[in-house]
Amino acid sequence: MSASTVPGGDSRLAARPIDRGEPQRIVVGLDDTPTARAALRWAARQALLTGATVRAVHVIDWPIGIEAFGSVEVPEDGRLPEEKVSGPYRRGIRRVFEEASPEPGWQLQFAEGDAGEVLVAEAADADLLVIGTRTNPAWTGDVSGPVAHHVLSRMTCPVVAVPLPAPESGRTERQ
Secondary structure (H helix, E strand, O other), rough: OOOOHHHOHHHHHHOOOOOOOOOEEEEEEEOOHHHHHHHHHHHHHHHHHHOOOEEEEEOOOOOOOEOOOOOOOOOOEEEEOHHEEEEHHHHHHHHHHHHHOOOOEEEEEEOOOHHHHHHHHHHOOOOOOEEEEOOOOHHHOOOOOOHHHHHHHHHHEEEEEEOOOOOOOOOOOOO
16 A cells, blocks of 8 residues: 555555565564563564564663673664674573564664664664563553653654563453
8 A cells, every 4th residue: 555545645644665575574672671572472473473574673772781892883873783792691682582483584683872762763664663661650650661752752653562461360260
C-alpha cells in the first residue's frame, strides 16, 4: 500500500511501502532487564508469524562494556563493532539474544550513545520498533520511562511497548 492509497490520504500515517518479496524489519531494544527480554520474546514471535527479520540493538550509554576505555572511536552512527565490546559483557548480552532462538538472518547489534536517540535512528527504516516498558512504574508513575517517551514522540513507524507478563495468580481454572 502506498502513501497515496492510505485511507485519508495522509502520507505521514503510512508505514514504509513493503515490496512483497521483502521481509518486514523489526528492531527491538535489548538489554538484560526482564522487560527487554519480554520485548525480545514478543518481537521473535511476531517475526515468526510474519516472516520478518529481527535486529536487536543493545545500546551502551556509558563506557561500561567497552573493551578499552577512552581508546574506542565510535563512528558517527554510534554502531560499535562487537570486538570493541568486552568479551564478558558481549557474551552476557549475546546469551540474552540467544534466549529468543534467533532465526538465520536475525542480528544482534551493539551501539553507543543515548538509548532513545540510537533506537530512533536504528529503527528509521524499520517496519516496527519493539521496546520493553519500565520495570518499576512506581519510580515515577510513568510506565514508559524516558527512553520509551523519547521513542514514542519521534518514531515514524509503529512502536510496540511490551510489559512484563502478569504474575501467576495461583488460581485454578474452573472445572
